[in-house]
Amino acid sequence: MQSFQRSSKLIFAAFVLVGSLIAFLLSPTQASADPDHVTLTWTGDVRTTQTVTWRTGFTIKPGRVEYREANSLFPQGGDQMTAEVQGLATNVGNMSIHSVTLTGLKPGTRYLYRVGDGTSWSEQYQFTTAADYGQSFKFLVFGDSQSINYLAWRTTLHTAYMANQDVAFFINVGDLVDVGQDYKEWNAWLGASKGVIDTIPVVPVVGNHETYTPNRTYSMPKFFTVQLKVPNNGPEGLTGQVYSFDYGNIHFSVLDSQAGEERGFVPDMLELQKAWLEKDLKATDKMWKVILIHRPLYHNRPKDSDGDLREAFLPLIDKYQVDVVFSGHDHVYGRSYPLRGGVIDKLNGTIYVTAGRSGTKTYQRAMAKDHNEVFYNPVDESNYLTVEVSGSTMTVKVFQRSGFLLDEWSLEK
Ligand SMILES: [Fe+2]
The missing domain is CATH 3.60.21.10 (Metallo-dependent phosphatases)
Structure with a gap:
C-alpha cells in the first residue's frame, strides 16, 4: 500500500513538473519597450538586401536598425534605417511589429546590427549576405x-x-x-x-x-x-x-x-x-x-x-x-x-x-x-x-x- 502511495505521489509530482514546464514554455511573454523576436528573412536580393523584423510593446513610433560591415568599429559610424511599424492585436495583448529591409549591401559580406528606437538598443547581432553566383x-x-x-x-x-x-x-x-x-x-x-x-x-x-x-x-x-x-x-x-x-x-x-x-x-x-x-x-x-x-x-x-x-x-x-x-x-x-x-x-x-x-x-x-x-x-x-x-x-x-x-x-x- 505504502509503495502504491509513494508511486502515486511520484507520478503526481512528475505530472506537476511537466505541467509547470509546459505552462512556463507556453506562458504569455508580454511585449515590452525592449525589442525581442529579432528575425531575419529575405524580401529582396539575397546578395544585397537583408530584411530584419522584431517586436516591441504597442507603439506607433517606428523602430530603427543600425548596421555596419563587421570589419569596422561598431556601432561607431553605423548606418541607420527606419522600419515600418505595424500594430498587432493578439490573444496575449497588443504589440507592434517593426520591419525594415536593408538595401545596398555588399555580397558575401558579414554585417553587425542592432535594433532599437534610436536611443536604446538591443544586443548586437550579425548576418552575412550571399556571395555572388558561382560559389558553393x-x-x-x-x-x-x-x-x-x-x-x-x-x-x-x-x-x-x-x-x-x-x-x-x-x-x-x-x-x-x-x-x-x-x-x-x-x-x-x-x-x-x-x-x-x-x-x-x-x-x-x-x-x-x-x-x-x-x-x-x-x-x-x-x-x-x-x-x-x-x-x-x-x-x-x-x-x-x-x-x-x-x-x-x-x-x-x-x-x-x-x-x-x-x-x-x-x-x-x-x-x-x-x-x-x-x-x-x-x-x-x-x-x-x-x-x-x-x-x-x-x-x-x-x-x-x-x-x-x-x-x-x-x-x-x-x-x-x-x-x-x-x-x-x-x-x-x-x-x-x-x-x-x-x-x-x-x-x-x-x-x-x-x-x-x-x-x-x-x-x-x-x-x-x-x-x-x-x-x-x-x-x-x-x-x-x-x-x-x-x-x-x-x-x-x-x-x-x-x-x-x-x-x-x-x-x-
Ligand atoms: Fe501539417
Missing part, C-alpha cells in the same frame, strides 16, 4: 516543429546549426507551430529560435496549423505573415504565403497547400497558384529548381488524400523538370524515386522529399509507399536535413538530432 553554399531543412512545448524545436535547430555553422539559411517546411493564431505559440517558437533566426535567415513555408485559431476555426495565417516577411511576388490574395526567390544557382518556388483551410478566404487558391507557378518556373534560368510545399504531393498516410494538389501541381513540376520538392506534414522522412508522370524516370524525374519532424509530434501509423526509395519514421528522435550545392552537384544528408546519418544522396546536372 549549404542550407538546413526542418520538418514540422509544431509541439506541445518547443524544447525539441530549440534543441533540433540549435544542434543542427552548431554542427553546420557554415549554413546560409534554414527552411521550415510548415506547421511551425501547433495553433498559428495563438500568439503564445509564437512566443515559444520565436523564443526557441533565438540565437539562430537572428543570425541566418529563415525561409518559411505556411502549413495547415498556421491557419488554426484557439477556437479550432480557420483563419488566414496572419501571425505567420506579419512576423515572417517574404518576397511580395505571389499571386493576389496569397502574397506573404506564396513566393519565389533565388539563392546562388537555385530557384525556390514556395507554395501554400492549405486549400481546405483557406478555401473560405481564397476560393480559387489552387487555380491562382497554378497560373503563378507556370509563369514563375517558365521565367527562371537557374540550374536548379526547388519547390517547397507543406503537404507532400506523394504522402505516407494510410488513406489516400490531397489528389487536388497533385492534379494542380504535378503537370507543371514535370513540364519544367523541377529537381526536388521538399514537404512536411507527415512527420516522417521519405525520399521518392525520381518520378515523372507518377512513374520512375531516372533521367528526368523529380525527387519528392518529406523532411521528417523537428518538434515533438509523431505519427505511428505513417507507412512506406511504393513511391519511396527511402522511408524512415522518426518516432524516437527528431531530425534535420543539410543541402549542399556546389555547381552542378546537390548533396542532401539527413541526420537524427544526435548526429546519426539516416540518408545521403546527390543529384548531378
